[in-house]
Amino acid sequence: MKQTRLKPGDDIHVREFDGELVLLDLRGGDYFGLDAIGKALWVGVSEGLSVHEVALRLVEEYDVAIDVLERDLDALRDKMLARGLLVEVVEGDR
Amino acid sequence: MATDAEPRWVSSLEVGPGIHFRVGRLDVDYVVEWTELVRVRLSPTGGVVDVKNVDGADARLLGKILNYSIPAMAAHLSGGLAFHASAIVSGGKAFAFLGASGQGKSTLASALCLRSKGLLLADDITHCAQSNDVWRARGVESQVWLTPSSQLALLGAESRTLGKEPLSLASESEAPLAALVLLEEAPEISVSRITGLRAAEALLTQLIRLDLEDPVVQMRDLKHIELLLRAVPAFVLRRPFQFEELAKVLAIVESEVMRP
Numbered sequence: 001m002k003q004t005r006l007k008p009g010d011d012i013h014v015r016e017f018d019g020e021l022v023l024l025d026l027r028g029g030d031y032f033g034l035d036a037i038g039k040a041l042w043v044g045v046s047e048g049l050s051v052h053e054v055a056l057r058l059v060e061e062y063d064v065a066i067d068v069l070e071r072d073l074d075a076l077r078d079k080m081l082a083r084g085l086l087v088e089v090v091e092g093d094r
Numbered sequence: 095m096a097t098d099a100e101p102r103w104v105s106s107l108e109v110g111p112g113i114h115f116r117v118g119r120l121d122v123d124y125v126v127e128w129t130e131l132v133r134v135r136l137s138p139t140g141g142v143v144d145v146k147n148v149d150g151a152d153a154r155l156l157g158k159i160l161n162y163s164i165p166a167m168a169a170h171l172s173g174g175l176a177f178h179a180s181a182i183v184s185g186g187k188a189f190a191f192l193g194a195s196g197q198g199k200s201t202l203a204s205a206l207c208l209r210s211k212g213l214l215l216a217d218d219i220t221h222c223a224q225s226n227d228v229w230r231a232r233g234v235e236s237q238v239w240l241t242p243s244s245q246l247a248l249l250g251a252e253s254r255t256l257g258k259e260p261l262s263l264a265s266e267s268e269a270p271l272a273a274l275v276l277l278e279e280a281p282e283i284s285v286s287r288i289t290g291l292r293a294a295e296a297l298l299t300q301l302i303r304l305d306l307e308d309p310v311v312q313m314r315d316l317k318h319i320e321l322l323l324r325a326v327p328a329f330v331l332r333r334p335f336q337f338e339e340l341a342k343v344l345a346i347v348e349s350e351v352m353r354p
Contacts, residue, residue, distance in 0.1 A: 013313050015320045018290035022298075024316050026309040031298050031316075033291040 101125040140171035165234035174223030184212035187272035188231035232268035280332035285350040
């Protein structure tokens with residue numbers, strides 16, 4: 001069975017500024033900022049976690065319902081996918 | 095002539111009526127061109143290899159390009175960061191005021207010079223570079239064209255005699271950078287420290303860079319901004335664009351930024 005997972009785009013360079021991230025898209029020199037929540041998504045995805053798993057990790061830190069958190073993360077993920085900051089990769093059975 | 099070969103143009107931007115700014119590569123060098131004005135070839139480390147003026151080019155525009163734009167680009171390529179910023183030296187420390195054209199950089203800097211007996215280091219472009227773990231600021235312009243309000247703030251009644259002549263800057267001095275101040279317009283006067291994304295965004299917005307598809311330069315710039323913000327505090331100064339408020343603005347800059 002094949003499944004997809006997210007990963008950072010190959011042309012995205014990252015640097016941290018006081019706990020927040022600036023992403024540099026080397027394809028065009030555009031910059032994008034990620035706050036603490038965005039950073040958590042980026043780090044989680046980089047570690048191979050799903051959005052749901054990132055939400056589970058974050059819900060312990062923030063006073064917010066998991067479904068609200070997951071919805072916000074989904075929206076952020078979609079924006080990052082649209083800009084090529086994150087990409088989907090298809091993986092087969094291990 | 096070194097620029098006789100045609101560069102491989104990588105970006106182009108209309109910067110004025112009939113004038114396009116474009117950047118290209120020729121071997122390892124960069125070529126920047128303002129159509130109808132000038133073509134300049136720069137080495138990868140910022141050395142000016144060749145300048146070719148267009149016959150009949152507007153001398154005033156040409157002067158600005160050669161005095162402002164080219165030195166800023168060369169400074170960028172040399173490894174430092176060049177910002178749209180005025181800068182002054184006071185008490186042996188440099189203070190840079192970042193903002194786009196029309197944000198009052200020159201007026202504020204020149205008025206601060208007068209008030210704190212400082213020196214005007216840069217009017218429009220400030221170059222920042224790290225040396226022995228210290229970030230130092232310097233101007234890259236050889237002359238400045240102060241607006242009437244800046245002339246008034248800096249020189250008072252003497253400005254009447256200056257007309258529109260360019261002024262010489264206080265030599266090619268430099269000083270350790272003590273603070274970066276982003277200028278914004280707001281109804282009330284305030285100064286606040288900015289960090290993280292807010293500070294990074296402020297610096298990236300005012301960074302002067304060649305519009306290049308060069309990942310090495312892009313990554314280097316971002317790394318330098320991170321290092322700069324680790325070493326030098328950044329502030330945002332919000333104030334109304336009213337000359338009568340200038341004294342209050344100067345006082346808060348002195349108390350909150352220059353002598354906190």
